[in-house]
Amino acid sequence: MRYLFQGDSITDWYRGNYDDPHATGCGYPRILEAELTAQDGDCEVLNCGISGNRVVDLLARWKKDCLNLKPDVLTIFIGVNDVWHELGSQNGVAPALFEEVYRILLRETFTALPQTRIILMGTFVTHGTATDPEWETFYNEVKIRRDITRKLAEEFHLDFVDLQQVFDEAQEKRPAEHWTIDGVHPTAAGHWLIAREWKKTAAIS
Template identity: 45%
Template sequence: MNVKLDRRDLMRASLAAAGAGALLTSSPQTLVAAESATAIAPNTKILFQGDSITDAKRDKKNQSANDVRGLGDGYSMLIAGELLRDHAEAKLTIQNRGISGNKVPDLAARWHQDCLDLKPDVLSILVGVNDIWHKLAGRYDGTVADYESGFGELLKQTMAALPKTRIIVCEPFVLRCGAINDTWFPEFDERRAVAKKLADAMKLDFVPFQSMFDEAVKLAPPQYWAADGVHPTLAGHALMAKKWLEVFNQA
């Protein structure tokens, strides 16, 4: 029988062969290094893109990788901290190029400079809430169809220019409090469905943030996770980081 082992299977087999005694006597640093070598390739470049949720008050004058000022104070920074801690020997490069207020057309306008030219190995994109929020405020007239075609084109362009890049599509989300009222629905849910549809059609990873928060509000009220219904609190960003890493680590 021909059995094909993936990288995780090989990791388990190697650990088993080493023996339980060896594992017990290994230092924590040794175990982390061994796991890191199989989980993330050395010198991997990770890029976060999106709107204010990703921006998270980052210092846009500081574009240095792995710098907390350039990463902001949101989920991107929390994810970077986890990865840099657990993969110290991998020499990761983690950057944030989210910009507050951005919609899909805004990402498209700066995509070459802020994404393609950076040549990330992993690209995470969260965009969509402003596409409806600005429309409801009378500052934009983009439809759900515009969101689908624009976002789809952005993903196709990226896949063509960076065929080896792993793309992670993050689900737009809102919580029913603050700025969120019935006028957001059902259109917002239609836009969320578009993000999932595009990820599935292009076989990209998908982070289900909305369903995650829908479960979270069973434990604490919406304001606990996002005071205005859009921008996460510290708890909300931490929850996002946890879910994102779950998806990331499935590869």
Template identity: 35%
Template sequence: MSTNRRSFIKKSIIGAGLLTGANLLGNEAYAYGESFKSSKISLNDGDVILFQGDSITDVGRDRDNRKANDTNALGRGYALLAASELLNKYAAKNLKIYNTGISGNRVPDLQKRWAEDTLAIKPTVLSILIGVNDFWRTIDRGAKTTVEEYKSQYQQLLQETLQKLPNVKLIIGEPFAVKGVGHITDAWYPKFLAYQESAREIAKEFNAILLPYQKIFDNAQKTAPGAYWAADGVHPTLAGAQMMAAAWMDCIK
């Protein structure tokens, strides 16, 4: 790829910036530095919004249903809750919203199905939440995925995406875990923190809006115990899913 082409691709993402969720983040600016400017996504008529990821995004969706804006196709989690608000709030914009998250997925799994489950849909807004399984499988199933592999594979995925969809608006969800709840033991730390840091670095590198879910779940425990938001420490309860959806909506102008 030529230098000019690479420069064009990186500059063509709209929505570079940070999240300043007043309720969930306590008005804190979550950023990487002064040069990382605050911005939110402006939706256009006919936008195609895709939620992509693992079980936290999947949540029992009908994987044979490829329809846009269909309850069964959107699952029962934050993607459905965010989609319902989007469709209600922006009824005149003719949005098309999809969910292709699959339970248990890691970045290598996304790579294998990316052409069909992402690029073929041609999203104009792409929201990705991936990473908890990339680490978790090293704990419970002996997977050998390193944090370096997680980061490089994620980078390759986004580079391919920008080559095919240079104007896509990216939202990167930080993988999260509620420490001391369910599966989340001391064995996760400090190694899991490096996967989270990699997701944050990727968001910065690709000028994506970052959803700092770890900070959001940490702050939520000031009002209710961790299990109230994620019963097993990873998968959100109904309250946790609504909190995630609200944070996601805070990315939209």
């Protein structure tokens, strides 16, 4: 069984060598690699997350970093930079284009890898130094991308992980800074939350 995680810095999280998908980094893919390989020594966990990526960046490298790798289970976690890059440098991805490109990614995958299981992760934010200066805009725009991701999951009958709900519930027990460094990037505890929810969705004990 080959698992592939695709996304931005949250998935990347210090994996270092972008030419080596076996470099799983220090975040939730590494946590899952430890658990999955402990249970099944023949399984393979790959990470092709790249810091700063938007959905359009995924499209540019999709054949090389996804289709050619032929995963059995593909997880896509993208969306926050499509908002953040707009707020910071006016280089984000508008909702309509986000949906169009995401749909292309999925259709290309269905065509090339019809047996691959796909899990979509809904992006999230908490209060923090990166999000608070424009909190309402940041939160609302992220919600739009998350809702698009959910809609695509429903349309194509894919698994969906609502991480905003997960982090909202976690903040009822501990403050935002326990779960994220800056409102976007998870702490170690935040990465554990993501891994836990992925396991629930993937139905892996």
